[in-house]
Amino acid sequence: MIRIAGMTRDHQITKNININNLDRNAYKWIWVDFNQPTEEEIKHLDSTFHFHPLAIEDCIHRLQRPKLDHYEDHTFFVTHSIQQREDELHKEEVNFFLGENFIVSFHHAPSKEVDTVWKSLDKPPKDVENWDEYYVFYEILDDIVDDYFPLLYKLEDQLDKIEENTQDKSMNQLMDELFDTRYSLLDLRHTINPMRDLLYRMLNTHRLDGVMKRKEYFADIYDHLLKLSDLVTSNRELTADIRDNYLSLNSHQANNVMKVLTIITSIFAPLTFIAGIYGMNFQYMPELTWRYGYFVALGVMAVMGVSLFIWFKWKGWFK
Amino acid sequence: MIRIAGMTRDHQITKNININNLDRNAYKWIWVDFNQPTEEEIKHLDSTFHFHPLAIEDCIHRLQRPKLDHYEDHTFFVTHSIQQREDELHKEEVNFFLGENFIVSFHHAPSKEVDTVWKSLDKPPKDVENWDEYYVFYEILDDIVDDYFPLLYKLEDQLDKIEENTQDKSMNQLMDELFDTRYSLLDLRHTINPMRDLLYRMLNTHRLDGVMKRKEYFADIYDHLLKLSDLVTSNRELTADIRDNYLSLNSHQANNVMKVLTIITSIFAPLTFIAGIYGMNFQYMPELTWRYGYFVALGVMAVMGVSLFIWFKWKGWFK
Amino acid sequence: MIRIAGMTRDHQITKNININNLDRNAYKWIWVDFNQPTEEEIKHLDSTFHFHPLAIEDCIHRLQRPKLDHYEDHTFFVTHSIQQREDELHKEEVNFFLGENFIVSFHHAPSKEVDTVWKSLDKPPKDVENWDEYYVFYEILDDIVDDYFPLLYKLEDQLDKIEENTQDKSMNQLMDELFDTRYSLLDLRHTINPMRDLLYRMLNTHRLDGVMKRKEYFADIYDHLLKLSDLVTSNRELTADIRDNYLSLNSHQANNVMKVLTIITSIFAPLTFIAGIYGMNFQYMPELTWRYGYFVALGVMAVMGVSLFIWFKWKGWFK
Amino acid sequence: MIRIAGMTRDHQITKNININNLDRNAYKWIWVDFNQPTEEEIKHLDSTFHFHPLAIEDCIHRLQRPKLDHYEDHTFFVTHSIQQREDELHKEEVNFFLGENFIVSFHHAPSKEVDTVWKSLDKPPKDVENWDEYYVFYEILDDIVDDYFPLLYKLEDQLDKIEENTQDKSMNQLMDELFDTRYSLLDLRHTINPMRDLLYRMLNTHRLDGVMKRKEYFADIYDHLLKLSDLVTSNRELTADIRDNYLSLNSHQANNVMKVLTIITSIFAPLTFIAGIYGMNFQYMPELTWRYGYFVALGVMAVMGVSLFIWFKWKGWFK
Amino acid sequence: MIRIAGMTRDHQITKNININNLDRNAYKWIWVDFNQPTEEEIKHLDSTFHFHPLAIEDCIHRLQRPKLDHYEDHTFFVTHSIQQREDELHKEEVNFFLGENFIVSFHHAPSKEVDTVWKSLDKPPKDVENWDEYYVFYEILDDIVDDYFPLLYKLEDQLDKIEENTQDKSMNQLMDELFDTRYSLLDLRHTINPMRDLLYRMLNTHRLDGVMKRKEYFADIYDHLLKLSDLVTSNRELTADIRDNYLSLNSHQANNVMKVLTIITSIFAPLTFIAGIYGMNFQYMPELTWRYGYFVALGVMAVMGVSLFIWFKWKGWFK
Ligand SMILES: [Mg+2]
Ligand SMILES: [Mg+2]
Ligand SMILES: [Mg+2]
Ligand SMILES: [Mg+2]
Ligand SMILES: [Mg+2]
Ligand SMILES: [Mg+2]
Ligand SMILES: [Mg+2]
Ligand SMILES: [Mg+2]
Ligand SMILES: [Mg+2]
Ligand SMILES: [Mg+2]
Ligand SMILES: [Mg+2]
Numbered sequence A, B, C, D, E: 001m002i003r004i005a006g007m008t009r010d011h012q013i014t015k016n017i018n019i020n021n022l023d024r025n026a027y028k029w030i031w032v033d034f035n036q037p038t039e040e041e042i043k044h045l046d047s048t049f050h051f052h053p054l055a056i057e058d059c060i061h062r063l064q065r066p067k068l069d070h071y072e073d074h075t076f077f078v079t080h081s082i083q084q085r086e087d088e089l090h091k092e093e094v095n096f097f098l099g100e101n102f103i104v105s106f107h108h109a110p111s112k113e114v115d116t117v118w119k120s121l122d123k124p125p126k127d128v129e130n131w132d133e134y135y136v137f138y139e140i141l142d143d144i145v146d147d148y149f150p151l152l153y154k155l156e157d158q159l160d161k162i163e164e165n166t167q168d169k170s171m172n173q174l175m176d177e178l179f180d181t182r183y184s185l186l187d188l189r190h191t192i193n194p195m196r197d198l199l200y201r202m203l204n205t206h207r208l209d210g211v212m213k214r215k216e217y218f219a220d221i222y223d224h225l226l227k228l229s230d231l232v233t234s235n236r237e238l239t240a241d242i243r244d245n246y247l248s249l250n251s252h253q254a255n256n257v258m259k260v261l262t263i264i265t266s267i268f269a270p271l272t273f274i275a276g277i278y279g280m281n282f283q284y285m286p287e288l289t290w291r292y293g294y295f296v297a298l299g300v301m302a303v304m305g306v307s308l309f310i311w312f313k314w315k316g317w318f319k
């Protein structure tokens, strides 16, 4: 679906504009939204707007890196919107063409952020005459970046849960969740870092006067991306710390288990051996006929067992 | 609470100024402190001072990264003050608006550093006429950064304790404390590094002439932040070294425990087996009827045990 | 084989040009392809084109790093084309000399990408008069870089398979495959990163006006190389994560195995010892003559075994 | 103690100058050394020389990072001198104020390097008229940096000893020494890297014309610091390699110990079980009455034991 | 030995020049080679050529970092030549002084590369008149860098052998070889990276017009150093990968060994216990007198053993 909004010369926002009889000069600026366009509708990018073939190719093909490309009379932006569905992050491209008095947004999937801004046009504020195509661009971009935060906070909550392990999950499961969280952070970084670099380029190029005019607004988005990038990096470090902590505790526990095994074996192996000796059936074994042979044997075994126990205790194996 | 101090034209510092009948021209400079402001009081940021909505938004919302933003007639600063309560680091935002002859400080939590400077206004030095709004800013910032040091030194002390382990804690507990220390260092880094970058920007922009005028003072704060950043980095490396050291000792100890187990088993398994053979009840077992069968068996077992012991010794397993 | 194509003054593309009677002035531009040249043919680089001896040396010798070298009247490019044969990556050099109205391509191995572009000359589009030697260069380079993607996607698929391990392979085999994938990624990085830097240099030098003229096209290739470089880096990180995950699960499993061993040994060692005691053949062992001695012994053993079992359960060793 | 040396207008070096009746115009240049100054003497920094309060503060307080600060009419330098006492590195600050025709050195601890240069003034060379305050500065700085080398070489020797372990120390002890060496390297880096950056700044600022005049001499010190920084980095890497090597050998050895244990257990457990069976006291056990029952049993056990042994051999467990 | 070659005004190369009656104006350029000079000969650096004392000091003292130093009328270069003798890398310094129409080479050890170029002077090519002192410099430098390649290729071959382990060496030995290879790579990096930076500086300074004149030649050496630096880095990464792979396989194998041990113990411990029970000598043990007691006991034991075996199989412990 292609929907078009425009601001008329007397600062009214109208939405009933049709792509086929679009007169761009009748409006101060227009916003054309390619919302899940059909193949037929996509052709308007070329036939109506004459965008650069490489930009159109980037619209059609699979996920690009966030970036901007300057072409002769328009600039092309690739951005990523991220949603979480059933514990998986889904990235969707939202692309923009900005030029003299127009903005074209393009997205194969429905975009919550674009819809929100589209609806907000119905209730324009008093200073609506200051609006232009870069205002629309800012509003959508701001929403897209704001929507990264809940995803990251959710990952932080997961890490907290893993670290405290209040639900007493098995190590196996915890390691798996940790791995998934690490992976999601890696995945997020691949959107956040190029988005941050994109905003940096937008703020430092002199070819986008719409950005220059409201520099503090776009700098506010850049700010958020810096914060996000910091959070991703330090959460990745935190996952590594948690894993190393688990591993060292695990190795320590293994050590203790092995100590128990060794103590048990060390105490009972010699005792059982002595019992075995007096279980032998030799005809001539003098001790067997002694009056207190049995009790002497028991005594020797008790002394042996207790000595070994004390020796291990003294060696500090019970700590 | 909003409290206001101002320097009159004759270099007197007065503190009984009310926000509602504030005449800024009557003073050489004023300092307005929004100390845990109510929602009502916060509105003065917009209604009285006309600060930029994005800066006001940053004041209201949750923890920002330390930064500065230039707006048309004021500059907005976000800084972090850190306190330690019950072994946890608490970060509080202290924000500043600086403009022509005024400084506005804003903090949701009470700020020890702001209070200290506020009190110092009561006993102004002789050169008080050199004071201006940037002097107040420097004094608070200097105190905030100075207060990072004891936190870091405390973490260093913790590391020393962990490394020497004089209290003979269990490995389990040590690893946990190490993890917490690492986490606190990570957390501190998230304040110190952006604060360092903020000071760097302040020193290298030409838009803050109040900073230019006392460059060596702000450079002194930058200096401290460089030192702090170095300390955090190398303490993080140190924690990794300590952990690796523990792990390798642990793995070495496990090795030794296993050697004990193997030696015990290797010596007693064959001996017990031989005892088992002569414990069998076959009717025809010639050795059983021998006169010295029992003593031969004991002798064979002794030789066997001692040989195995010597063999392990010779293999170096007792080292 | 040396094959030559040229565009005549009337924008016809002809392919029947012989190196020995080549009149360069008769053409708007020519493309000379040294396709698996013989030693004899290689001499034309010097005798016919007078290229710089260092560039010719780089053509002849073993695999260079992708790069460009400016010489007096031509620029020399080294690029890598990668093919996969029998699970191994094979890199082949494809070199280019670009100068006033000519492009010379040089490759010891057959090149799919060069062949594709060579064939495309037979069906020139309408705007063929805009073609020049840089257009040929762009087309080949674009194909070479596009051909990196399937290789990387295949490695990503391998990683997915390793991570999910649906075919239930042994750990041994998985680690081996992981190692191979890591190695291939390292190998790929050695082509992709220098290629990326090469494109960056091409876009930022002012000595290649053919690149300047179609900057957006070469920037599109650079874009792809940025994306590829990102993918390689994050896939390397992912392999490390997978390996660490395996290792920690392995160590956890070892822990569990050892617990089973310790429980079994701890329960049966004392029981077997008691049985051994009453298997001794002392003549005077009062318990042996008791009426219920046997049942008491069995009872004691049962209580002992069950108690130990409960104790281990209570210690949480069965989790 | 404050000691002062000065060069008179006729190029004589005199040392009997008193701080209280110091006439700076009488000398081409003077060197004032605050050698372990008393609190009273420190006040001269302010009262006699009028140095900046921040610089004086840095002199008094605890260890600063090496750095330089430009003030209006003097430059302040913090440098670190390192000595080794009883296997511990001790860092001492040596600070300098350089200005028009004077150098002031300041150190709380006695400084071998300052003393050496102080003594060298007694035997001035022929070209003594070329000397100035920067010459004194260069000589001390050069000595300070030269004294880092033996410390680093000693650490390298320690690493060699640890790696070869000729004294046959226990793993425990080796790991401890390795940890200490790593720590000392980390500590050294904290002096060497900021010192290197300090020299870099000195060589690249245009505000120190005394450095400009003998650039090659200060560049020679920078050179040494570059070399030192390289050595520290690669020795840190080397310690990590040594530790990883130990760990892998340790884990390999543990593997072998466990194999011995498993082989012994696997061979004797079934044999002992068989002996146990024929040690049972059932009244009706036909094998017991067989003529060759005992020998058959022995034979079966021998075959079993040897088979298991061969099987483990064939599995490669003895390698 | 000092040997001198010079090009006469009529482009003849002569080698019979004596240092003591050297008339530099008689030659277009001269090359003076200090080949393993005696202390007496070294003095010529100062007395004949008046080189800077710091450069002469660098010649005499122990191994410097590769670098260049500009002095008033000459430039001083330190380079490293590496040879392999008995599996150890030996670095030798080859130093150069370049100035107006002269090159001085200086090396304490014999230099294969210098000798090669020295000999090549006997058969000068036709374009010998284009030769100058920088040509000699280029030729030696090119040979020195070309000689790094076989060393690195040998290390790569070693890594291949370690990775495939065709000679079936023990893990112990493999880890040792891996460690040595890693060390050699670290050592090589310490020559290659500063050499690379040296060439970079040579290509980017404007003070060496001899380098400017044949920029493509020196850039070719830089190219090789870039490639070498890449190879060193990725081979270091590869060694880490190989080690991690070994470690994970080792830990996996340990796991399997422990499983065998646990299975054996778990099966035979209860069986041997049961045999032990019926080996007790209580007078009243009803089962002993049962007609089929023995066979029932055997049956129970068989069922038990087989059940445990199946249970372990079902748990997947045999995979
Ligand atoms: Mg797309
Ligand atoms: Mg926002
Ligand atoms: Mg918004
Ligand atoms: Mg904001
Ligand atoms: Mg961070
Ligand atoms: Mg706030
Ligand atoms: Mg203060
Ligand atoms: Mg301070
Ligand atoms: Mg202070
Ligand atoms: Mg200071
Ligand atoms: Mg550090």
Ligand SMILES: [Mg+2]
Binding pocket: C058, C059, C060, C061, C062, C063, C064, C093
């Ligand atoms: Mg080639």
Ligand SMILES: [Mg+2]
Binding pocket: C139, C142, C143
């Ligand atoms: Mg193409």
Ligand SMILES: [Mg+2]
Binding pocket: C142, C143, C145, C146, C220, C221, C224
């Ligand atoms: Mg492409």
Ligand SMILES: [Mg+2]
Binding pocket: C142, C146
């Ligand atoms: Mg394409």
Ligand SMILES: [Mg+2]
Binding pocket: A054, A057, A058, C220, C223
């Ligand atoms: Mg594209």
Ligand SMILES: [Mg+2]
Binding pocket: A189, A190, C230, C233, C234
């Ligand atoms: Mg990345």
Ligand SMILES: [Mg+2]
Binding pocket: D058, D059, D060, D061, D062, D063, D064, D093
């Ligand atoms: Mg001090």
Ligand SMILES: [Mg+2]
Binding pocket: D139, D142, D143
């Ligand atoms: Mg000296």
Ligand SMILES: [Mg+2]
Binding pocket: D142, D143, D145, D146, D220, D221, D224
């Ligand atoms: Mg020196």
Ligand SMILES: [Mg+2]
Binding pocket: D142, D146
């Ligand atoms: Mg020296």
Ligand SMILES: [Mg+2]
Binding pocket: B230, B234, D189, D190, D193
């Ligand atoms: Mg440091």
Ligand SMILES: [Mg+2]
Binding pocket: D220, D223, E054, E057, E058
């Ligand atoms: Mg030197």
Ligand SMILES: [Mg+2]
Binding pocket: D230, D233, D234, E189, E190
């Ligand atoms: Mg290095």
Ligand SMILES: [Mg+2]
Binding pocket: E058, E059, E060, E061, E062, E063, E064, E093
């Ligand atoms: Mg030397």
Ligand SMILES: [Mg+2]
Binding pocket: D219, D223, E067, E068, E069
């Ligand atoms: Mg230098």
Ligand SMILES: [Mg+2]
Binding pocket: E139, E142, E143
């Ligand atoms: Mg050569």
